[in-house]
């Protein structure tokens with residue numbers, strides 16, 4: 252069978268299987284998936300992401316982020332994923348590689364049984380969310396390519412509803428903040444400003460000296476006193492800030508609930524929430540939740556989180572780490588369903604190795620490429 256014919260066959264067979272459940276998912280049963288005795292092949296390579304500018308948050312500043320690129324091949328197609336591991340995530344290239352060595356996708360007949368495969372991957376260890384996300388993203392990319400459709404379409408989202416993405420300004424001196432804001436303010440419709448050290452007002456005033464764009468702020472747990480936090484949020488609202496992310500430390504649950512109840516701006520959880528299970532704990536504590544693939548373990552969990560958070564009456568945003576266009580484009584597939592998107596991690600690095608979701612006039616533009624919508628820029 253020629254490669255093209257084989258692809259057409261795979262596409263047809265896959266669609267048929269999705270519709271009438273022909274394919275076996277039982278990992279103890281016979282291999283009856285398309286491709287006969289073919290197994291999924293998982294491979295990976297470490298890749299250091301280089302930041303265009305040193306990036307400061309409330310607790311640290313860095314210039315690189317360790318990353319691991321993952322490939323899963325099956326049926327003549329390759330799906331790509333990545334595990335981005337900034338230091339605060341508590342994972343590393345070494346831990347990601349150790350986890351990936353445990354993953355045996357040969358137990359499964361084909362990549363379509365995402366629910367069963369990810370349940371198996373998730374039980375391999377209690378943590379390793381970035382490594383799990385890498386496998387999940389690559390599987391989604393692969394399945395989308397075998398079907399021939401992007402995931403935003405498979406989920407039924409209207410790509411025209413994809414929001415603007417924020418662009419992040421890290422903590423720095425007023426001169427550098429002004430310069431960075433000037434560089435980006437004509438390309439975006441909303442900026443995200445990192446706060447939480449001792450120069451919050453100075454940061455906002457530096458941004459405001461060059462632009463009137465709406466601002467999101469991310470405190471990264473940097474405030475400690477709830478009355479001061481509430482005063483600051485009232486001041487931020489007067490400065491055109493539209494939302495506040497993780498104002499108080501994770502441990503300060505009651506103070507955060509007190510603050511959210513009185514805050515004139517929505518208060519989003521980031522560090523306080525990893526996956527679906529954490530959502531239940533923050534009902535009444537936060538107004539919204541920041542969902543990130545590297546925290547929750549991938550698209551499957553993130554998609555569930557969007558639906559559950561909505562059912563709980565919460566606002567939803569999508570965030571990211573420093574990532575290539577692989578992780579960013581994967582998250583962007585969910586973006587038509589959220590209130591805010593903070594998907595700029597690929598725009599902060601100088602060595603992106605994928606082409607994917609584009610930002611036009613500040614808005615995320617989801618293309619028609621199948622899977623998570625990416626193309627590798629070199630042979631990976």
Ligand code: MG
Pocket residue numbers: 469471496497521522541570
């Ligand atoms: Mg955050």
